[in-house]
Amino acid sequence: MRAKHFAPPRFSPRFVQVWRRNFLVWRKLAIPSMLGNLADPMLYMLGLGYGLGALMPQVEGIPYITFLAAGTVCYSTMNSATFEALYSGFSRMHVQRTWDAIMNAPVNLDDIVLAEVLWAASKSFLSGIAILTIIWVLGLSHAPLTLWIVPLTLLIGLTFGALGLTMTAIAPNYDFFMYYFTLWITPMVLLCGVFFPVTQLPGVLQLVSSVLPLTHAIDLVRPLINGRVPQHVAQHLAVLLAYAVVGFYAALVLTRRRLLK
Amino acid sequence: MLSLTGVRKSYGAQEVVCGVDLELRPGECYGLLGPNGAGKTTTLRLALGLTDPDAGQITLLGEPIPRRAREARLRLGVVPQIDNLDPDFTVAENLLVYGRYFGLRDQTVRARIPHLLEFAGLETRAHSRIQTLSGGMKRRLSLARALVNDPDLLLLDEPSTGLDPQARHLIWDRLKQLVAQGKTILLTTHFMDEAERLCDRVSVMDRGRLISTGTPQELIARNIEPQVIEVYGEGAAHWANEDGERLCQRWERAGETVFCYAGDAEPALGTLEARQDVRFLHRRANLEDVFLKLTGRDLRD
Numbered sequence: 001m002r003a004k005h006f007a008p009p010r011f012s013p014r015f016v017q018v019w020r021r022n023f024l025v026w027r028k029l030a031i032p033s034m035l036g037n038l039a040d041p042m043l044y045m046l047g048l049g050y051g052l053g054a055l056m057p058q059v060e061g062i063p064y065i066t067f068l069a070a071g072t073v074c075y076s077t078m079n080s081a082t083f084e085a086l087y088s089g090f091s092r093m094h095v096q097r098t099w100d101a102i103m104n105a106p107v108n109l110d111d112i113v114l115a116e117v118l119w120a121a122s123k124s125f126l127s128g129i130a131i132l133t134i135i136w137v138l139g140l141s142h143a144p145l146t147l148w149i150v151p152l153t154l155l156i157g158l159t160f161g162a163l164g165l166t167m168t169a170i171a172p173n174y175d176f177f178m179y180y181f182t183l184w185i186t187p188m189v190l191l192c193g194v195f196f197p198v199t200q201l202p203g204v205l206q207l208v209s210s211v212l213p214l215t216h217a218i219d220l221v222r223p224l225i226n227g228r229v230p231q232h233v234a235q236h237l238a239v240l241l242a243y244a245v246v247g248f249y250a251a252l253v254l255t256r257r258r259l260l261k
Numbered sequence: 262m263l264s265l266t267g268v269r270k271s272y273g274a275q276e277v278v279c280g281v282d283l284e285l286r287p288g289e290c291y292g293l294l295g296p297n298g299a300g301k302t303t304t305l306r307l308a309l310g311l312t313d314p315d316a317g318q319i320t321l322l323g324e325p326i327p328r329r330a331r332e333a334r335l336r337l338g339v340v341p342q343i344d345n346l347d348p349d350f351t352v353a354e355n356l357l358v359y360g361r362y363f364g365l366r367d368q369t370v371r372a373r374i375p376h377l378l379e380f381a382g383l384e385t386r387a388h389s390r391i392q393t394l395s396g397g398m399k400r401r402l403s404l405a406r407a408l409v410n411d412p413d414l415l416l417l418d419e420p421s422t423g424l425d426p427q428a429r430h431l432i433w434d435r436l437k438q439l440v441a442q443g444k445t446i447l448l449t450t451h452f453m454d455e456a457e458r459l460c461d462r463v464s465v466m467d468r469g470r471l472i473s474t475g476t477p478q479e480l481i482a483r484n485i486e487p488q489v490i491e492v493y494g495e496g497a498a499h500w501a502n503e504d505g506e507r508l509c510q511r512w513e514r515a516g517e518t519v520f521c522y523a524g525d526a527e528p529a530l531g532t533l534e535a536r537q538d539v540r541f542l543h544r545r546a547n548l549e550d551v552f553l554k555l556t557g558r559d560l561r562d
Contacts, residue, residue, distance in 0.1 A: 004313060012331060017361040024358065025349040097345035103311060104339035105362035106331045260312055
């Protein structure tokens with residue numbers, strides 16, 4: 001690791017063209033890609049929501065499916081950015097050597113990493129909107145406050161896109177990403193309040209939950225779905241932003257170490 | 262165009278570029294020859310600003326490297342050793358998207374695409390997917406992609422490695438056309454015939470150093486005797502000890518073959534013609550002989 005790898009980022013406006021490249025590829029496969037993004041969270045939300053929801057009284061004063069809908073928005077938003085940054089990002093960086101080709105043009109690695117994080121966030125944005133649309137169509141929530149979820153999906157996407165890219169930067173192969181899912185994503189899905197309130201967990205696990213980024217995303221989104229203004233908004237935003245900024249910087253340093261040696 | 266002065270680069274304890282001085286003149290085709298691991302690709306990466314030198318100065322197209330590498334690369338074209346065309350795009354889309362990285366407007370690139378495809382012999386493949394192209398077509402598309410910004414200087418890393426003879430000749434022909442148009446070219450290769458055909462000047466690189474630089478003819482004249490006889494057959498070793506030793510200025514044995522280097526080959530040829538137990542080939546010395554003399558015959562894997 002050299003001192004230069006830690007230098008502050010230097011971007012050029014041409015990062016937009018790298019984002020456009022990814023968008024153009026996505027556009028060719030938009031329909032299967034959207035279906036793939038949607039089917040999984042949709043089935044969880046509807047299956048568990050109606051199935052389990054019929055067996056239990058309201059959760060935190062709302063029908064279970066509405067409770068689950070808020071979790072599903074966050075979890076599918078997290079997943080979209082994560083898959084994009086890990087698998088697709090790794091393909092572009094390592095397998096197809098697309099990044100190498102771009103770096104021979106007047107575009108720096110810093111531009112590419114920035115474009116990749118923004119692209120991962122864009123994918124989150126798309127799946128967030130899709131789930132939100134279903135929530136509106138099914139009448140699970142009509143609160144005007146749900147519109148605030150739209151910009152939030154971008155922030156959540158930036159957070160998980162940046163964290164995912166740190167893994168991509170050190171991955172020797174695709175199998176490596178299993179660690180990330182087993183040790184980081186799955187715990188978040190189960191501990192951060194997607195399927196049940198965090199307050200159901202023992203104290204120690206609640207403590208763990210409180211430092212995980214998905215918890216803070218859900219603490220913002222769930223009240224909005226219920227038509228209430230969330231509490232501690234600044235604090236939750238700050239945690240998500242901090243994960244995004246630290247993750248982005250780490251991804252930058254690690255990809256520089258990998259590719260600019 | 263490109264100048265390197267006293268450039269050094271180490272990875273851990275191993276120095277892979279050990280004080281390279283190189284000056285590329287406008288309009289020339291310059292070849293960097295060397296065995297695998299000689300430091301050729303690292304030298305190109307240093308020139309591109311993709312890795313920082315530990316010592317020395319690099320100037321590319323008037324810009325200091327690595328500090329202003331992004332600006333220098335605006336007027337540069339690169340053909341990488343391993344094809345990295347975008348598999349998600351068609352042939353024409355590859356050119357269009359790549360042009361955007363140079364800040365070129367779509368209409369500018371679209372206007373250039375027919376010419377680039379014609380140059381690459383891919384006019385009929387504009388809408389083909391990359392997976393359907395042969396190795397030679399991919400390399401030609403890589404070359405066309407490197408020309409999308411109409412660069413002054415082209416860097417090519419082993420442009421014909423892995424291609425069949427037809428594809429290699431086509432690439433050589435295109436590179437000659439580019440030099441005729443006034444472009445400057447720096448290429449790395451370990452094919453000596455490629456260097457002899459294409460390059461105005463070559464440097465032999467080994468173990469991180471440029472050990473000899475000049476025109477191909479100068480390198481041959483400076484480093485090696487002009488006549489070569491290759492001797493095969495069961496009597497080859499016997500002949501070398503009996504007559505070769507006396508009649509060649511220098512000889513060496515590689516496997517079953519004896520290489521005899523001489524200013525005047527006639528006396529040696531006379532003794533060979535008298536023998537029944539050898540076959541032999543008399544030819545002029547070429548760059549490969551120089552290369553093998555300078556870098557040795559040992560394998561470099």
